[in-house]
Amino acid sequence: MVENRPFLGFLTHLVLIAGVIVVAFPVYVAIIAMTHTDVTLNSGAPLLPGAELISNLIAVWTFDPPGAPPFWLMVWNSTLMALIIMVGKIAISIISAYAIVYFRFPFRTLAFWIIFITLMLPVEVRIIPTYEVVANLGMLNSYAGLTIPLIASATATFLFRQFFMTIPDEMMEAARVDGAGPLKFFRDILLPLSRTNIAALCIILFIYGWVQYLWPLLVTTREEHFTLMMGVRQMAGAQEVDPQWNLIMTAVVLAMLPPVLIVIAMQRLFVKGLVETEK
Amino acid sequence: MASITLSAVKKTYQGQVTAIHGLDLSIADGELVVLVGPSGCGKSTLLRMIAGLETITSGEVRIGDTMVNRLEPAERDIAMVFQNYALYPHMSVRQNLEYGLKNRRTPRPEIDRRVTEAARILEIEPFLDRKPRQLSGGQRQRVAMGRAIVRQPKAFLFDEPLSNLDAKLRGQMRVEIRRLQRTLGTTSVYVTHDQLEAMTMADKLVVMNGGRIEQVGRPLEVYSRPASLFVAGFMGSPGMNLIPAPALAGIAGGLPDSVGPACGTIGIRPEDVALTAPDRPHLRLDAVLDAVELVGSESLVYAHVAGLDSEVVLRTPGIHAGEPGQTLGLHIAHADLHCFDAESGRRLAS
Ligand SMILES: Nc1ncnc2c1ncn2[C@@H]1O[C@H](COP(=O)(O)OP(=O)(O)OP(=O)(O)O)[C@@H](O)[C@H]1O
Ligand SMILES: [Mg+2]
Numbered sequence: 001m002v003e004n005r006p007f008l009g010f011l012t013h014l015v016l017i018a019g020v021i022v023v024a025f026p027v028y029v030a031i032i033a034m035t036h037t038d039v040t041l042n043s044g045a046p047l048l049p050g051a052e053l054i055s056n057l058i059a060v061w062t063f064d065p066p067g068a069p070p071f072w073l074m075v076w077n078s079t080l081m082a083l084i085i086m087v088g089k090i091a092i093s094i095i096s097a098y099a100i101v102y103f104r105f106p107f108r109t110l111a112f113w114i115i116f117i118t119l120m121l122p123v124e125v126r127i128i129p130t131y132e133v134v135a136n137l138g139m140l141n142s143y144a145g146l147t148i149p150l151i152a153s154a155t156a157t158f159l160f161r162q163f164f165m166t167i168p169d170e171m172m173e174a175a176r177v178d179g180a181g182p183l184k185f186f187r188d189i190l191l192p193l194s195r196t197n198i199a200a201l202c203i204i205l206f207i208y209g210w211v212q213y214l215w216p217l218l219v220t221t222r223e224e225h226f227t228l229m230m231g232v233r234q235m236a237g238a239q240e241v242d243p244q245w246n247l248i249m250t251a252v253v254l255a256m257l258p259p260v261l262i263v264i265a266m267q268r269l270f271v272k273g274l275v276e277t278e279k
Numbered sequence: 280m281a282s283i284t285l286s287a288v289k290k291t292y293q294g295q296v297t298a299i300h301g302l303d304l305s306i307a308d309g310e311l312v313v314l315v316g317p318s319g320c321g322k323s324t325l326l327r328m329i330a331g332l333e334t335i336t337s338g339e340v341r342i343g344d345t346m347v348n349r350l351e352p353a354e355r356d357i358a359m360v361f362q363n364y365a366l367y368p369h370m371s372v373r374q375n376l377e378y379g380l381k382n383r384r385t386p387r388p389e390i391d392r393r394v395t396e397a398a399r400i401l402e403i404e405p406f407l408d409r410k411p412r413q414l415s416g417g418q419r420q421r422v423a424m425g426r427a428i429v430r431q432p433k434a435f436l437f438d439e440p441l442s443n444l445d446a447k448l449r450g451q452m453r454v455e456i457r458r459l460q461r462t463l464g465t466t467s468v469y470v471t472h473d474q475l476e477a478m479t480m481a482d483k484l485v486v487m488n489g490g491r492i493e494q495v496g497r498p499l500e501v502y503s504r505p506a507s508l509f510v511a512g513f514m515g516s517p518g519m520n521l522i523p524a525p526a527l528a529g530i531a532g533g534l535p536d537s538v539g540p541a542c543g544t545i546g547i548r549p550e551d552v553a554l555t556a557p558d559r560p561h562l563r564l565d566a567v568l569d570a571v572e573l574v575g576s577e578s579l580v581y582a583h584v585a586g587l588d589s590e591v592v593l594r595t596p597g598i599h600a601g602e603p604g605q606t607l608g609l610h611i612a613h614a615d616l617h618c619f620d621a622e623s624g625r626r627l628a629s
Contacts, residue, residue, distance in 0.1 A: 168363060168365065170361045170362075170363055170365035171365050171367070173330075173332050173352075173359070173361070173365065174359070174361060174365040174366075174367075174426075175367075175378075176331075176332065176351065176352045176353060177330065177332075177352045177353060177357065177358060177359045177379070178353065178378050178379035178382055178426075178430075179353035179379055179382035179383055180353075180378070180382055184382065188367075188378070189367055189369075192369040193368065193369055195369075
């Protein structure tokens with residue numbers, strides 16, 4: 001398979017390029033659609049850019065599609081949800097990993113295994129009982145209902161646990177001799193050492209929260225709590241009027257942007273953390 | 280400054296492994312005590328119990344006049360130097376030195392004064408703003424020392440602090456730590472594997488084995504009058520030749536009167552075996568040379584004696600020119616025979 005035959009090389013490239021086109025074409029169409037008016041779009045999908053990009057980008061913020069809340073509100077909801085999930089998950093998992101690694105308490109191993117088992121039970125698997133609990137607690141249509149069930153996270157706990165176990169015990173002992181209690185040790189030593197792990201998790205968890213679709217669809221029935229991912233679908237599905245494809249596509253492209261931006265922004269910290277190990 | 284007293288101190292891990300069996304030791308104010316012993320004999324455990332990093336199963340540890348059994352390490356006012364240094368990697372050298380002082384709410388000018396002073400003594404001023412990873416092993420070791428001395432604690436506890444350094448640097452740091460400790464006059468407990476460190480640094484040497492103390496004494500005293508078979512074999516490199524007394528008597532044609540009937544084993548230091556007859560009363564053994572190790576300044580000669588199970592090692596100055604198979608006459612002065620009890624293995628007074 002590693003022979004260097006020109007025809008084979010040509011063929012493999014052809015397949016690759018075809019693959020890229022299949023994946024990238026819809027994105028391209030969406031981006032092109034951002035630059036046209038709704039009138040143009042309702043008569044067919046153009047393949048060359050138009051002149052309406054700026055006006056669409058301005059109009060989308062006040063865009064209030066039928067069946068969904070205004071675009072800006074959905075952006076706000078999605079951002080808030082993703083941030084709460086990100087911060088909540090990191091906070092809870094770093095604290096529980098700290099407890100599991102550094103403290104001896106009864107049923108410590110049991111606690112660890114229970115956390116471990118939840119790895120096998122993502123929201124999709126336990127969606128009905130979770131819905132039941134959230135509904136009984138009166139958390140439907142609230143940010144709490146949107147985020148709390150997604151916060152409890154075994155993966156991040158696991159990651160921090162693995163990392164903490166690579167820190168030599170002497171570090172903790174040196175801190176104890178230096179007069180640092182459990183909280184000071186956590187704040188002054190563990191947190192700064194975990195910086196790069198936290199950054200990496202921020203990226204993963206923000207995107208995880210941002211792309212949630214099924215759970216928000218289930219727990220929100222009132223428009224003011226709709227998130228972008230579910231809202232975009234509602235916009236396209238509106239019945240009575242012609243959909244405003246130019247604004248819908250602008251919303252779609254903007255919805256793709258935050259994950260891309262956060263990866264680009266955090267990447268430098270990421271690489272820095274990989275290059276200079278601090279252990 | 281304080282003395283440290285251990286009385287009937289015992290450590291059992293998880294109710295099963297007993298690492299320290301009821302041990303008594305007193306360390307005078309300003310003294311440097313070295314703990315030596317084979318791997319796993321409980322040196323680190325004992326040190327960590329003094330530090331407060333390990334709970335004390337029973338018995339009492341006192342630092343100065345205070346019973347410290349229930350005190351946290353920081354409250355015991357000790358400083359510890361770890362084998363792998365355990366510097367905080369994300370802090371600069373200066374922050375590493377300051378951390379313990381800040382936690383004790385030492386006033387800022389005092390912190391600065393002490394850090395400057397410690398940096399001067401240890402010659403680490405040029406590195407104060409570097410991170411530990413930008414330092415060499417020897418420099419890290421100095422920073423670890425600095426972190427201990429800025430605190431001006433009642434005692435320094437060292438757990439094999441030099442074992443990650445190369446031989447030359449180790450020799451240098453050994454002298455330096457010893458000098459520093461003398462200057463500061465801080466009571467110190469020093470754990471090591473290294474015979475040279477043990478012999479040269481200690482005011483008082485404690486030889487441990489299997490969680491018990493075998494012997495306590497000044498280094499030369501321990502070396503020249505080992506209290507038990509274990510100490511005889513452990514101290515010195517190589518340790519004493521240990522030969523069953525009856526076998527030796529048979530070969531040498533009788534033993535001097537100073538060797539009593541209770542003597543089960545005779546110990547002989549390698550340097551006490553001479554190849555030429557001394558003008559003191561001595562034993563003579565005929566041996567066959569097996570191998571020679573040339574160290575440069577001295578030679579270690581391994582030989583076997585017909586009728587003895589184990590080889591005899593002897594140390595002779597300079598370079599010994601000899602071929603395997605050559606016959607040798609071994610001469611041991613009567614006064615250099617160490618006698619150990621047949622049953623208990625303890626030294627018999629002589
Ligand atoms: N956390 C622990 N749990 C159970 N047993 C332990 C624990 N720590 C040490 N031990 C046991 O206690 C004994 C003494 O260990 P210690 O670390 O004090 O030895 P050491 O003399 O310092 O050895 P070394 O010279 O190799 O450092 C050993 O038999 C060891 O297996
Ligand atoms: Mg040890």
